[in-house]
Amino acid sequence: MSSLRKVLSWSILCLFLVPAVAVAQTGADKSEVMNAKSDGGSLIHRLTGDELFGLLAKEGLVPERLKDTVIRVKMEMITVLFLVADDQESIQAYAGFKSDKANLSKINDWNRSKRYSRAYIDKDGDPVIELDLDLVGGVTPARFVDFVKTVRVSVVQYMKHVFD
Numbered sequence: 353m354s355s356l357r358k359v360l361s362w363s364i365l366c367l368f369l370v371p372a373v374a375v376a377q378t379g380a381d382k383s384e385v386m387n388a389k390s391d392g393g394s395l396i397h398r399l400t401g402d403e404l405f406g407l408l409a410k411e412g413l414v415p416e417r418l419k420d421t422v423i424r425v426k427m428e429m430i431t432v433l434f435l436v437a438d439d440q441e442s443i444q445a446y447a448g449f450k451s452d453k454a455n456l457s458k459i460n461d462w463n464r465s466k467r468y469s470r471a472y473i474d475k476d477g478d479p480v481i482e483l484d485l486d487l488v489g490g491v492t493p494a495r496f497v498d499f500v501k502t503v504r505v506s507v508v509q510y511m512k513h514v515f516d
Contacts, residue, residue, distance in 0.1 A: 427508070
């Protein structure tokens with residue numbers, strides 16, 4: 353029984369000493385070490401419409417709120433909607449275009465040759481592109497920025513693809 357107490361005592365002591373040693377070695381604030389340890393860094397697990405609005409603005413875009421969970425931005429003169437899922441655990445970027453040049457062959461070629469997006473012709477016969485970001489498990493702020501960049505590049509390339 354006494355050896356079990358010793359093991360438990362050392363375990364509890366280590367819980368307090370490890371963060372203190374990390375702070376001493378890195379010079380970091382204790383709260384930074386604890387936060388990094390508790391969630392793996394500053395990860396985004398969920399996003400509200402307000403948080404998405406702020407992140408898009410931080411990236412130099414000019415967001416416009418259409419609904420609580422729908423934010424509109426312009427990317428290279430292309431209107432892109434960012435939609436927050438009801439459970440706030442994913443977001444979707446959506447861009448639709450009016451075109452008589454859209455055809456299934458071009459759309460299929462896009463889907464066959466590109467990753468990270470999906471394209472289709474909507475019920476009105478117009479070409480659409482969508483990209484999703486899954487937040488389950490958490491994404492870093494840098495990954496969110498990369499997603500926004502991917503959306504920008506994808507919608508511009510898709511527009512050229514459809515209209516050429």
